[in-house]
Amino acid sequence: MFKPRHIERIKDVILVVLFFTTMLLLYFLWQNPMVDSFKLSKIIPEDNEVINIPSLEEVTKPFDTIANLGGGEYTSIHHEELNAWNEFRLVLNQFGGDEGIVAERITKEQYEQIMEFRSIKYIFSYGIPFNAFSELYNLPKIQGSDMIATVFSIAYSSGSPESLFIYDKNNDGYFRLIAENDDYTRTLEDLLAKLEAGNYTTHYTIGTLVGTDNQTVLPLNLISNLTDITYSIEIDTRESDYIREFAQSFFGESLDFVRRIEESKGNIIYMYGYSDKTLTITPNNGIEYKEKEGSAGSEVGYLKALEIALEYVGTHGGWDSYSGSDLTPYVKSVSRIEGDNNKGYRFIFGMELDQKNIYYESNEAIVIDVLGDKVINYTRNLIEVDPIEITAEREAFSAVNMIARNYKYIYRVLLEEGYSFEINGDEEMFERVSNMIKSIEEGYFKPQNESVEEMKLIPAWIVKVDDILLYFDLYNALPLGYTNVLTT
Amino acid sequence: MKRCILTALIVLMVLASATIFASASDPEVSIISPTQTVSGNNLLISVRVTAPITIKVYAYEEKQKIGDTYVSIDPAIASDKDLSNITIKSISLMTPETVDVTGNLHFYSKKLENLNPGLYRIKVETLNSDGEVVSYTNARTVMMPKSLDTTSGKAIFQTQNQGALQWVQNLLKSIFRN
Numbered sequence: 064m065f066k067p068r069h070i071e072r073i074k075d076v077i078l079v080v081l082f083f084t085t086m087l088l089l090y091f092l093w094q095n096p097m098v099d100s101f102k103l104s105k106i107i108p109e110d111n112e113v114i115n116i117p118s119l120e121e122v123t124k125p126f127d128t129i130a131n132l133g134g135g136e137y138t139s140i141h142h143e144e145l146n147a148w149n150e151f152r153l154v155l156n157q158f159g160g161d162e163g164i165v166a167e168r169i170t171k172e173q174y175e176q177i178m179e180f181r182s183i184k185y186i187f188s189y190g191i192p193f194n195a196f197s198e199l200y201n202l203p204k205i206q207g208s209d210m211i212a213t214v215f216s217i218a219y220s221s222g223s224p225e226s227l228f229i230y231d232k233n234n235d236g237y238f239r240l241i242a243e244n245d246d247y248t249r250t251l252e253d254l255l256a257k258l259e260a261g262n263y264t265t266h267y268t269i270g271t272l273v274g275t276d277n278q279t280v281l282p283l284n285l286i287s288n289l290t291d292i293t294y295s296i297e298i299d300t301r302e303s304d305y306i307r308e309f310a311q312s313f314f315g316e317s318l319d320f321v322r323r324i325e326e327s328k329g330n331i332i333y334m335y336g337y338s339d340k341t342l343t344i345t346p347n348n349g350i351e352y353k354e355k356e357g358s359a360g361s362e363v364g365y366l367k368a369l370e371i372a373l374e375y376v377g378t379h380g381g382w383d384s385y386s387g388s389d390l391t392p393y394v395k396s397v398s399r400i401e402g403d404n405n406k407g408y409r410f411i412f413g414m415e416l417d418q419k420n421i422y423y424e425s426n427e428a429i430v431i432d433v434l435g436d437k438v439i440n441y442t443r444n445l446i447e448v449d450p451i452e453i454t455a456e457r458e459a460f461s462a463v464n465m466i467a468r469n470y471k472y473i474y475r476v477l478l479e480e481g482y483s484f485e486i487n488g489d490e491e492m493f494e495r496v497s498n499m500i501k502s503i504e505e506g507y508f509k510p511q512n513e514s515v516e517e518m519k520l521i522p523a524w525i526v527k528v529d530d531i532l533l534y535f536d537l538y539n540a541l542p543l544g545y546t547n548v549l550t551t
Numbered sequence: 552m553k554r555c556i557l558t559a560l561i562v563l564m565v566l567a568s569a570t571i572f573a574s575a576s577d578p579e580v581s582i583i584s585p586t587q588t589v590s591g592n593n594l595l596i597s598v599r600v601t602a603p604i605t606i607k608v609y610a611y612e613e614k615q616k617i618g619d620t621y622v623s624i625d626p627a628i629a630s631d632k633d634l635s636n637i638t639i640k641s642i643s644l645m646t647p648e649t650v651d652v653t654g655n656l657h658f659y660s661k662k663l664e665n666l667n668p669g670l671y672r673i674k675v676e677t678l679n680s681d682g683e684v685v686s687y688t689n690a691r692t693v694m695m696p697k698s699l700d701t702t703s704g705k706a707i708f709q710t711q712n713q714g715a716l717q718w719v720q721n722l723l724k725s726i727f728r729n
Contacts, residue, residue, distance in 0.1 A: 133697055134591025169708065176707045222704025239708070265662055272597045272660060274583040283595075283662060467656040490601075493656065 116377035119199055119369055122394050122412070124148060126188035127504070129266075129280055130258050133181050137266040137280045138258060139504075141418045142185070145261075150254050151185060151219075154247060155200045158227065162243035166207040174230065174237040175278075180222030181255055189396045190215045190233040195365040211238050219251045272463045275494055281503045285459040289419065289505065289522035289537060296518075297380075297445040298344060306331060306344060312379045313342050313352055349426070349444030352379070359404040360435030368408045368433040369394070375438045376412075376429060380445075390448070391415040392429070405435035416507060417451055422525055422532060424544050425511040425551060446509070448520070457538070462503055465524050465540040470496045473528055476545050480531055502527040508534040508543050576688040577677040579604060583658075585673065585692035588630070592666055594694065598659040598675050600652045605678040607649045608659060611641035613670040613691070623669035629693045634670075641672060649678070668696045 125142045132138060142148035158164060178184070190213030196202070215232035224245035229238040264285060269277040298309070307318075310333045314321045324332040329346040343351045363371065376382060382392060395413035399406065412429040414421045421428070423444065432440035466473075470493045474484075477496075486492045508523035522537040534543040584597035600606060613629075614621035616638040624637070644666075650659050671694060676687045 134589070134593060135595065136591070136593060173707050177704060180704055220704070223708070267595060271584060271595065272658060273599065274581070283660060461658075461660070463658045463660060467658055468654060470656070489655070 114377045114381065115383055116373050117382055117392060119366060119373070122369075122373065122392055123187075123191065123199060124393050125185040127186045127502070129184050129186065130255060131178065131180070131182045131184075132255070132259050132263075135267060135271055137268070138263040139266055139280060139282070140258070140263070143418065145254060145257055147183070147254060148185065150250055151183075151217075152200055154219075154251060155202055155227075157203075158240070158247045159203050159205075159242040160247065164203060164205045165241050166205050166211060167239050167241065168210060169228075169237050169239050171235075171237055174228060177220045177222050177226075177228065178218065180220045182218055182220035182222070183251060183255060183258075184216055184218035186216040187214065189394070190231065191397075192365045193229075193231075198366060205240060208240075211236065219248055221252060221255070224248050224252070269463070269466075269497055269500060273466075273493075273497055275498055277498050277500060279500050279502060281462040282459075285462065285505065286456045287459045287505060287522065287537060288454050288456045289507070290454045291522070292416075292448050292451065292507070292520040294446040294448045294509075294518050294520055296348065297443075297447055298350060309344070309350070309380065310342055314340065349442060350380070351443075352441040354437070354439045356402040356404060356434055356439055357437060360437060362406055363433075363436050365397075365408065367436075369410060371433050371436060371438065372408075372410045372431045375431065375433075375441065376443075379441065380443055390421075390445070395427070400432055400434065402434045402439070405437075407432065407434035409433075409440075414445070416448065416520070420504070420506040420525075421446075421509055421520060422506055422523070422534065422546070423509045423511075424534075424546055427551070459505065459537045460524070460535075460540040462524060465535050466497060466500070466526070467493070468540050469533075469535060469542060472542050473526070473533060476531060476533060477528065480547050482529075496528065499528045500526060501529065505537055510544060575686050577604075577675075577686040580606060580675050580677060580686075580688045582673055582675060582688060582690040584660075585671070585690065587691075588693050588695060590695040591697045592664065594663040594666055594671060594692070596659070596661045596663065596673055598673075600650075600657045600659065601655055603653050603655065605649065605651050605680075605682075606659065607647050607676040607678060607684075608661070609647045609674040609676075610644040610661075610663060611672045611674070612644055612666070613639045613672055614642050616640060623667050626668045626670075626693050626695050629670035639670075644671075666694060668694050670694075 125148055128140050128142050128144075128147050130138050130140070140147060191199075192213055193208060193211040196214045197205070197208070211229060211231055213231050213233045214229055216230045218228045218230075220226070220228060223239070225242050225248075227240045227248070229240065230236075231238065265283045266280040267283060269275065269279050269281060272281075272283075299305070310321070310323075311318060314333060314335055318333070320335060322332075322334045324334065326332065331344040333342040334340070338353075338355070340354045341352070345351075373382075383389075392412045392414055394410060396411045398409045400409050401407075409430065409432050411427050412431075414428045426442070426444050428444055430440070430442045431438060471489075473496050474486075474492055477484075477499075484492075484495060486495060502525075504525050506523060506525050507520040508525070509520055510517070512518055521534075521543060523543055524535040524537055524540070526533045526535065530548045531545055532548060533545040535541065536543060579600060579602040581599045581601075582597075583599050584595045589595075594610070596608065596610060598606065598608060613624060615624045621640050621642065624634075624639075628634075628637075644663055645661075648659075648661070650657075670691060672689060672691045674687055674689050676684045679685050
């Protein structure tokens with residue numbers, strides 16, 4: 064019926080079909096995909112996936128930009144307003160020209176006197192190592208700069224236009240960078256003029272308004288359009304596919320030798336080895352990844368460690384919000400850490416929404432520890448918000464009266480957090496509390512919520528009193544909560 | 552006769568005491584700003600109130616009468632405390648503002664803009680529940696022109712940096728130290 068060579072051909076075809084069927088069955092056995100989600104592209108890895116990672120410059124931005132307009136008047140602006148930070152970066156790039164720059168140490172009194180002139184100061188929320196700052200912003204070589212350890216703020220004053228001024232808060236040092244002439248800073252005079260000619264929000268120092276010494280500035284009258292914003296937690300523990308995919312970014316595609324534990328309170332834990340690597344996902348909260356420190360590795364500098372942190376977050380969860388408004392990350396604080404075998408950095412990232420910082424009551428948006436050249440700790444508590452609708456502007460509660468109304472509450476919080484005082488009377492209490500205020504800003508407060516219904520960002524005054532952040536409703540000054548920065 | 556004199560004396564004493572009482576400044580009201588001297592074109596009024604009372608805030612420019620006109624007083628003359636030989640008229644700068652303070656600490660603050668150098672006065676009246684003035688507090692300030700002098704800025708570093716020579720010395724020191 065069939066000739067032998069036909070039979071051989073049939074056998075060959077059957078063998079090929081069986082081979083491919085075997086491969087498919089093995090795939091289904093190992094990957095356990097849903098049948099309707101089967102795609103060849105998932106088997107063959109895609110090498111051209113684009114991951115958005117912010118640059119070092121994009122996450123290193125001033126926390127506040129304060130202009131002294133003279134006559135006791137100030138204004139505080141976002142660093143993007145009038146392109147203020149980029150204008151200063153351009154000045155930095157060509158400051159000193161070919162003649163060079165010389166650094167000298169000045170006293171606190173000299174610094175305060177020169178800042179009383181028309182000036183603009185860019186303040187960071189942490190001290191950036193000076194070498195990293197120079198490299199990041201292409202500063203020309205500065206003679207004598209080895210005495211500058213970190214940059215907490217950098218400023219220009221019209222009282223000394225050939226200079227720039229640095230404050231190293233970590234070491235309580237004040238420095239002057241001197242160029243040959245004042246040509247390099249003319250654009251900053253123009254910036255000050257534009258600010259003054261525009262519609263700025265007048266600020267005064269606390270001392271000027273209440274009769275004390277505090278030089279912290281606050282707005283006289285603030286008009287704001289901030290309103291309550293509903294948010295959702297980035298990671299929903301009920302979405303098992305997404306959770307698995309997230310875990311795979313830490314442990315590999317196959318999750319070989321990885322145990323999965325689901326606790327009664329809803330936590331999902333992935334564990335490799337004897338807690339060598341642990342990923343914990345908490346409902347309505349975030350994730351925490353820990354890895355045991357390995358043997359001594361290569362120590363990397365600040366910028367390289369920050370680069371490692373940015374890339375790690377980019378490949379483990381990503382930087383983009385998945386829907387709605389974009390949340391812009393920035394470095395909120397940096398500290399040195401030390402393990403048994405390595406040294407490194409802890410980076411805390413905050414999130415900005417429409418140029419306003421979001422403050423979490425009891426945790427942070429992203430915390431990442433880079434020890435040596437490896438990430439050993441990563442916590443992520445990101446949120447998603449819908450696009451912000453434009454709302455009508457209204458007057459915020461007077462900042463100075465927000466303090467006047469709440470100074471006793473602030474005093475009680477300080478006592479609860481271990482501060483001790485010897486106070487005689489309300490007047491002295493107010494003076495002590497108001498003198499401890501380091502910054503006041505408007506922003507969003509994210510309370511530590513229990514229920515999904517309460518998930519709202521609340522417009523707030525954020526008052527930093529020493530190391531305590533206190534939050535007050537922006538429009539009625541009622542206390543909302545507080546955070547001890549040292550213990551959180 | 553004696554009764555008339557006595558009655559007149561009592562009435563005078565009541566009026567005098569009311570006047571004295573009304574003219575005494577209120578210890579619960581302090582004018583924090585402006586201070587005795589300010590500079591620039593804007594004036595910050597900041598009043599601290601330490602009791603739940605009602606206050607009314609006025610702001611004036613004290614102008615000098617020359618002929619039939621009133622002109623701003625030269626700050627140099629205004630700084631002289633004895634102005635008895637000058638005829639002064641208070642020109643109101645704003646509609647007086649009434650504030651009902653609740654609580655035991657409140658700050659009234661307002662910025663007046665585009666003013667000329669001269670002499671200014673802030674008055675804060677304390678009102679009772681019937682709206683009557685029971686006391687008032689005054690503060691005068693001399694507004695100087697905004698300083699444009701930058702030479703004093705360089706003087707801050709004069710002991711440390713004596714111009715180009717010191718710049719060169721610093722440069723040489725830092726080179727050889729490196």
